[in-house]
Amino acid sequence: MYGQLMFVILGFSFVLGGIVISTIGATYVFVDTDLTYICMTPDQLNALNEKLIPVIAHDRAGFGSALFSVGFLVLTLSLWGFHEGSAWVWRTFLIGGIPAFSAGIFTHLYIGYIDFIHLLPAYFALALYIGGLLLTKDYFKKS
Structure with missing residues (x-):
């Protein structure tokens, strides 16, 4: 049951995170850690290209x-x-999560955008994902 709870929390967290990210994307576009990472203000970005x-x-x-x-x-x-x-x-949880977490986390590492606070939700989600997989494996593999 704890593994199932972890997946329920993960799903709810993704739903909530999706709403927050869509709202930010449609309004402010950037969070503070984004602007710190790129070392530019929105006005400076807009001056480079108004479509950016x-x-x-x-x-x-x-x-x-x-x-x-x-x-x-x-x-x-x-x-x-x-x-x-x-x-x-x-297997659906396992196979579905690998590309999502790999792309999300390794892309940040590759480009050097490794602000802990920015990546904290991803680390939290990864912990729920791995914990959920470990705690439910025997339950799902029973004959």
Whole structure:
């Protein structure tokens, strides 16, 4: 049950995070850690190219919406898809999470955007994901 709870919290966190990121993307576009990382103000970015901030906003809103959708799927599967012996559910969580967490975290590491506060939600989600997988493996693998 603790593993299921971890996936429920993960799904809810993704839904909430998706709403927050979409809202920021559609309004302010940047958070403080973004501006610190790029060492520029929105006015300076706009002076470089007036289409730059709108395309960043577009990407933020799209990412937030995708995160919301994935969160809804994880939450739904966590609440109603947990059935003993349903190994496909465990494999779905495992295979579905690997590319998402890899891309999200390793991209930040690759570009050097490693602000701990900025990445804290991703680390929290990764801990829930790994914990959920470990705690539910035996339950889903039962014959």
